[in-house]
Amino acid sequence: MNHHPHDEADDSTEHHGHTEQEQSDASEASTLHHRRIRSFVTRAGRVSVGQQRAIDELGTRFVVPYAPQLADWDALFGRQAPRVLEIGFGMGATTAEIAAARPGDDFIGVEVHEPGVGALLKLIGEQGLGNIRILEHDAVEVLEHMIAPESLDGVHIYFPDPWHKARHHKRRLIQPKFVAQLVTRIKPGGYIHLATDWQNYAEQMLEVLSAEPALENTAEGYAPRPDFRPVTKFERRGLRLGHGVWDLMFRRR
């Protein structure tokens, strides 16, 4: 995950080190196989020595195996606390920073990219964080099977893959059907917080969330970045280059 849209010229087709053509070929094959359009393409991950050590030492404690059934999150966290789901945490730097700043809340981080899982486990070990659990699986399936209705206090989705090309927009995570399912898992009064640096995706996010009857916008249009979301180094660089970042903060009715 050393690639981020900020690293690229706006019209670049390269994305996480793969061209969109490669992604497209790989994803077409996997779509045929799975018969479901996914928001990611599985990449051969290079897990570093340090990440592998963290996986070996901390995996059993902090990684929850995927199973198509409801998980007992109170038991998994060893307490009852407000619970936030983060989809696509990347290398986990933001996840760790938020979890450290909000020790009273629990965070379920979902990511399909194994080096990212290793990287977050490493941060958990280094910082002694007890309030994160990780799932290495498609968040769409995790949400559908493992998360009970009206059980989440918040959802974080930061810089989801923008899928730049129009013919790939169907892969974007933030679509009406997915959002309709996502809101069923959020408690009334709970929040959904999105951020993107891709204007066209920001517009889609605003349109989709505004059209979801179970959600209300906490802002007029885009929201100011809440203090709890740290500015990433990619974001800082992008902002310096004059790129925008859009936050959205909606509440479940």
Ligand SMILES: C[S@@+](CC[C@H](N)C(=O)[O-])C[C@H]1O[C@@H](n2cnc3c(N)ncnc32)[C@H](O)[C@@H]1O
């Ligand atoms: C552009 S990266 C952003 C990572 C991180 N949130 C950040 O701000 O740096 C998007 C991440 O979402 C992950 N992802 C995409 N679709 C996913 C899904 N359905 N389930 C779990 N992870 C997903 C990708 O593997 C990738 O690491």
